[in-house]
Amino acid sequence: MAEPAEKQPRVVVLTLNYKLTPRVQAYLEDLTKAGVRVDLLVVERRTLEDIDLDDLVNVHHVFDSEMYGHPLRRVERRLVFDLPSKVFHKTRSVTREGERLVLLDKAATKVRRGQSYVSRGIHYGIFWPVFRRARKYLLISRAKKAALRSIDLAGADRIVAADSSVLPMAWRLAKLFPGVKATTALDRKPWVK
Amino acid sequence: MTFSRPKAPRLLYVAFYFPPSRASGVYRARATANHFAAAGWDVTVLAAPLRFLYDVIGSVDEKLSETVDPRIHVERPELDLTRWNQDLHSMGWLQGTLPDIATKLHRWREERYFPEPYVSWARNCVTTALEAHGREPFDAVLATGNPFAAFATAWEIHKAAGVPYVADYRDSWTLDLFSDEPAFPPKHPAWGWEQRIIGDSSHTVFVNDALRAWHADRYPRAAERMMVVPNGWDPDLLDVGPAAGGTAEDRPLRFGYLGTVTGKQPVVEMAEAFRQAREYPELAGAELNIHGHLGFFQGSHASFLPLLGLEPNGEPSAESDHGLRLRGPVSKTEVAGVYEHNDVLVFLAAGGKYVTSGKIFEYMATGKPIVSVHAPEIAAREVLAGYPLWFTADSLEPGLVAKAMVEAGRAARALTPEQQAEARAYADRFQRDILLDPLEDAIRAMVRRPLPAVEVNHG
Known part of the structure; x- marks a missing residue:
């Protein structure tokens, strides 16, 4: 009777940074070279732009794009950038036409510039600093759902929280799967010598 | 009437890195404890917990x-x-849910x-020491x-129980050895602590005179109590065998570096110099063996490989x-075998005028040619200057270093047993036990009770 084939090890790597750091890339490379399968959860498709990953890495996304995928960011984007843009676009489509409306058109252009400046100020000065701090908590439920839906966590050999943003979510997953080793260490043992 | 014999002097040695740790500073601690035990002291060492050595640093x-x-008692x-905990299962609610706040709170x-x-360890050391002191007093x-x-x-024990203490600066604290500048901003608490520690110590010990002078300048009132105990080498760990001279085999020369390669060292200059040196007929086919880790951390080797001109594997x-x-x-x-294998030893070192590096003493103990790859003003010059087989370019310019490598290679080929014995005789003065004698004398003089006569017994 043939010996049962040895089970191929599998590691779940979780990261919520916008870019995959060189440290994590090197980790994935070392694991896949050693024949370890990896389920990689990233925040959005753009995270892996220009990065070549081995076929052993199975990628999962929380959003296609966080900017339009997360309700808070979507609402902020719509209210602060898209809506004023639309209003000014409509206004100018009217003021551009008539010769008597030249002054009004110039004023609209100036207001548009001012609005653009204010929108950026609101986004970078108010919204973003607050969102950035709260992001890891705001993303927990979505990321957890994405991970639970598409990754076999119970059958994984290890869950790795690869950055500090993902730690609260990884901690909750560790509680859900007490039998799976869960760590913040990019530990290659025992697969890589 | 009977007279009881005075008891052996009791030394409490606070040394976080102690065997089985293999941190670079552990050899000085090991040798110091052994030296005091051999000189008749009853030595108690307070060292790092094994869980930290095995599970956290794994070294x-x-x-x-x-x-x-x-005879040494280790506690x-x-x-x-907490701050090194990477296991998500063992993290508490605060660390798992609000990691930034938990970290800040813990640090605060x-x-x-x-x-x-390492504060928690230091606090527990004080408790352990005072309990032991209560049972049987320490003398120093x-x-x-x-x-x-x-x-x-040591300072806390001194304050609580009046036991005199000595601070051994095996490493630099408030001076950055790589920039030669203060390591902390002016109002950092490290300065206040250092002033207290040096001010109240019976002696403060440094590994070279440049470091002693820098501290004497900052703390002039304690300058008279400062002394230098260089690192030296350990004959019990390094059996260099008889002086046999250079290799008689007809084979390319072997250069060797032993130690951890770090990003602060002139690695690129060394690799380029060796490449150029191999173009000389004397070094045709020569190899430079690197015995040690690349970087301090897991995975850090990857960044060094391209610098050394090596493939990712x-x-x-x-x-x-x-x-x-x-x-x-x-x-x-097992290092004796490494020294035996190589014909020329490469002294690759980071830092400048305050750096001696412990490995240079071992290098000299082999009696083999040493070629320097480091900043010319390094403090190790003090020690190397008298070594007859030292080759230096006094520069990090690869062409000049390459020439020094070639000269060292020639010396290795022509090395006679007599030359090697002469070089070893110079290194003998840096045997650790010889260097530790003045420290033992100084601490013995601090003891405030009659002591038994000194009988040296190396176990």
Whole structure:
């Protein structure tokens, strides 16, 4: 009777940074070279732009794009950038036409510039600093759902929280799967010598 | 009427890194404890908990524990490992849910007492020491840093029980050895602590005169109590065998570097110099063996490989093999074989005028040619200047270093047993026991009770 084939090890790597750091890339490379399968959860498709990953890495996304995928960011984007843009676009489509409306058109252009400046100020000065701090908590439920839906966590050999943003979510997953080793260490043992 | 014989002097030695740790500073601690035990002291060592050595840093050499004098009593007070905890299952609610706040809170709680992550260990050391002192008093405390929380331990014991202490600066604390500038901003608590520690110590010890002078300048009132105990080498760990001269075999020369390669060292200059040196007929086909880790951390080797002209798997590439070879880490008890294997030893070192580097003493003990790859003003010059087989370019310019390598190679080929014996005789003055004698004398003089006559007994 043939010996049962040895089970191929599998590691779940979780990261919520916008870019995959060189440290994590090197980790994935070392694991896949050693024949370890990896389920990689990233925040959005753009995270892996220009990065070549081995076929052993199975990628999962929380959003296609966080900017339009997360309700808070979507609402902020719509209210602060898209809506004023639309209003000014409509206004100018009217003021551009008539010769008597030249002054009004110039004023609209100036207001548009001012609005653009204010929108950026609101986004970078108010919204973003607050969102950035709260992001890891705001993303927990979505990321957890994405991970639970598409990754076999119970059958994984290890869950790795690869950055500090993902730690609260990884901690909750560790509680859900007490039998799976869960760590913040990019530990290659025992697969890589 | 009967007279009881005076009891042996009791030394409390606070040394976080102690065997089985294989941290670079452990050899000085091991030798110091053994030296005092051999000189008749009843030595108690307070060292790092084994869980930290095995599970957190994973840097241990169990064979080294066998070289510790069995008369030495080792205690390992607990260290709070929260900040090093990577296991998500064992993290509490606060650490798992609000990691940033948990980290800040933990740091604040620890560093409001002393600016270092080892405070919990230092506090437990004080408790352990005072309990032991209550049972049978210590005559002196010797603390070695880093970590410098060891100094705070000694100072606290001195304040609580009046036991005199000595601070051994095995490493630099407030001086950055790579920039030669203060390591902390002016109002950092480290300065206040250092002033207290040096001010109240019976002696402060440094590894070279440049470091002593820098501290004497900052703390002039304590200058008279400062002394230098260089690192030296350990004959019990290094059996260099008889002086046989250079190799009689007709083979390419072997250059060797032993130690951890770090990003602060002039690695690129060394690799380029060796590439150029191999173009000289004397060094045709020569290899440069690197015995040690690349970087301090797991995975850090990857960034060094391109600097050394090696492939990602650590092997030389077929089209550009410049003779560099990775030989991997070596146990301290196996280094004699490494020295035996290589014809010329490469002294690759980082830093400048305050750096001596411990490995240079071992290099000299072999009596083989040494070629320098480091900044010309390095403090190790003090020691190397008298060594008859030292080759230096006094520069990091690869062409000049290459020439020094070629000269060292020639010397290795022509090395006679007499030349090697002469070089070894120079190195003998740096045997650790010889260098530690003045420290033992100084601490013995601090003891405030009659002591038995000195009988040296090396176990």
